[in-house]
Amino acid sequence: MERKPLLVSVVLLALVMMGSVAFISWESVSSFARREELVSHSYLIMTNINRMLSFLEDEETGERGYFITGSSSYLTPYSEAIKRSRNEILLLKNLTRDDPFQQKNLDELQSLSERRLTYLKAGVSIRQKYRTPDPEQSLLIMDLAKSDMDRIRSVIKRMRSEESLRVANYRKESDLHSDRVHRVILAGYLLASAMIMISLAFLFRELSAHERAERENRRLTREYEDLYDYAPCGYHSIDKNGLMVRINKTELGWLGYEAHEVVGVKHYHEFMTPASREVYEREFDRFKESGMVRDVEFEFVRKDGSHFWALSNATAIRDLKGGFLLSRSVLIDITDRIRDRKVILDLNDLLSSHAKELEEKNKELEGFTYSVSHDLRSPLRAIDGFSRILMEDYGKGLDREAMRLLGIVRENTARMSQLIDDLLTLSRMGKAPLEKRWVDMTSLAKKAVGEVGVVSSFSGSILVGDLPRAFGDSSLLFQVFLNLLSNSVKFTQKTESPRISVEGQKRDGEVVYSISDNGEGFEMKYYKKLFGVFQRLHSQEDFPGTGVGLAIVHRIVSRHGGRVWAVGKPKEGATFFFSIPVPLVPEDDQETFSGRSLETATMDTREDAS
Structure with missing residues (x-):
């Protein structure tokens, strides 16, 4: 119980x-x-x-x-x-x-x-x-x-x-x-x-x-x-002596080795070229201290002797006492990038060489232009002077045909002198430094209209619209307006009611200006001849000129980084366009820029925007 x-x-x-x-x-x-x-x-x-x-x-x-x-x-x-x-x-x-x-x-x-x-x-x-x-x-x-x-x-x-x-x-x-x-x-x-x-x-x-x-x-x-x-990049780890203790198959494939030939057998630097080995030995001690390395480029030698480039990034794995145990390293194959970089550097060297040659040739051409213009002016002045003396002092003893021929001589010497002046102007447009600032294009165009009216006694109407401001050299842009307006005036002189209009608007990062007239016009198939030196679409008798004015316009606008083009029809008039890029310089900034200073200002503005 x-x-x-x-x-x-x-x-x-x-x-x-x-x-x-x-x-x-x-x-x-x-x-x-x-x-x-x-x-x-x-x-x-x-x-x-x-x-x-x-x-x-x-x-x-x-x-x-x-x-x-x-x-x-x-x-x-x-x-x-x-x-x-x-x-x-x-x-x-x-x-x-x-x-x-x-x-x-x-x-x-x-x-x-x-x-x-x-x-x-x-x-x-x-x-x-x-x-x-x-x-x-x-x-x-x-x-x-x-x-x-x-x-x-x-x-x-x-x-x-x-x-x-x-x-x-x-x-x-x-x-x-x-x-x-x-x-x-x-x-x-x-x-x-x-x-x-x-x-x-x-x-x-x-x-x-x-x-x-x-x-x-x-x-x-x-x-x-x-x-x-099988990651798209190479992974490996090395110990404090640089011995390979782990490596992925991607990196093994790049090197051309098997795992048993590398792990515990080879040191990392054994795969590098002598130059890269020096960089590695210098950077490895720093890496063990800092625990991190970023974007170091090494050139490696494969088992078959071929080479490839890789970008190395690594972090350190440490023990409890902070001592270096292993690296955790990543390699990115940049062979194509290095090859492309070399091609770019070679092209830059070639471009620099060509630029230097071009600069030397331009200096020679400038000297030649000055010499030719100076040497030509003296005989032209002599021809014109003696022709004038003959007409004034001996005109009574000459018949009408002789006087006509002397007049032709004087007209052609004057034309030749104007041609020399235009060539010198064209040459100056290509080498004069640009003093860029924000320009009131409406006032500039009206000023050019006034000068054209004084010189040509134009009897038609010229309308200037409200033009957007442009960033450029005001004196050179004035020359553009002056040449284009003079061109329109010249080719409307046979029009019964000549009309010329100047307009402008912003579009896609640039300001486009146009000068339109209802004058002689032109065939579009001859468009490419318009802006060439000495290229003319009409005879000297119909419309006199040297054939340099539009070439000067093209050179000035090109130096501003813009474009020039035109459209027209025979007997219906023509419209000439030119564009000026809009920079990242505020319109209320009245500082003058030239050369490298403009690039710096533009970059600073972009930095502020970002």
Whole structure:
């Protein structure tokens, strides 16, 4: 009787112990499963972070490739990378929607990414607009983009560290909990065999869950290794002595080696040319101290002896005491970029050589022009003077035909003198420095109208509209108006009611001005002859002139970076157009610019705008 209560007590105690063991075991399995889900979730977040960083680097690679080479083939991966990086940020926001810390990091990352993208797009736009971009402006944009990229990497590093810390905490908690469960199961073994069997059942369930988690971990590990090995860039790690301890298959393919020929066998510098080896040895000591290296170019030698160039970026992995353990290095193949850079430098050298030759030839031509004009003026003055003496002093003794011939001589000497003056003017237009400022084109055109009216006694009407202001040399732009108006006046002299109008408007980054008349007009098939030196579409008897005036207009407008063109019909008149580019100089800025100062002002304005 006394044993029965004891037995019942033991049974009850055993049941309580088995229930406790069962409950603890069940809670352990559930907790472990929850932690494994959290671990998987953290690994998934880190995977997407790595993919997003890869896409952001692809953006930069595509933009730099296009900026350096001008090849549109870089724009396709560039655009694709933009779309994918944005998608990855949205996916990460969804994955961390219940995580305020990571949401804050992602908001900062999204802001930095969009701002950096603005700089990349500005680089692409400048490269599309200018065949040879300004080096200072290009360097500014690249520095801004690089600064944001460094901050992006800092945010990504912070996010990775947070997830890594969480994974470590989850593992630690799982280990502590597992130890406690084993002690409870051991106690159950000592109390009763039934409890042991029940405990074994629960342990089997726990081990099964653990095995599933391990299988999932192995699967994820294989995926990470596949991503590592077949990434579009090279990955490797070296120890403090520069020995290769890990390398992906992409980089092995570039070098032409197998993994067993490299890992633990060769040092990093053994793959480099002597010149790159010197750079590496100098930079490696700094890298071990600073823990980071950015955009260092190395030339590598493949196993077959051929060479290729790569851009190296690396960060250091340190031990708990801060000592250098391994590098985490990334290589980007820039062989094509280096080759294109060499081609560009060679072309620049060739252009500089040609420019120097052209400058020397222009100086010779200027000297020749001056010499010829000076040497021609003396005999022309003599011919004209003696012809005038003959007509004035001996005219009574000459018949009408002789006087007519002397008149023709004087007319042609005057024409020759005017031709020499026009040639000198044309020469000066090509070498005079431009003093650019904002010019009131309406006042300038009206001034030219007044001068044309005084010289030509024009009897028709000339209407000057409200013209947009232009940025240029006021004296040279006045010469443009003067020549074009004189041209219209000349070719309307046989028109019954001559009309000339001057108009202007802004369109697509330039200001276009037009001078229209209802005069003689011209055949469009002869259009290309209009702006050539000595090119005339009408006879000297019908419309006198030297054939240099429109060539002067073409040269002045070209020096301003603009265009000149015309349309017309015979007997219906003609319209001459010229355009002046609109710079990024505020219209209320009255400072005068010339040469390099204008480029600097333009770049400073763009910096302010950005």
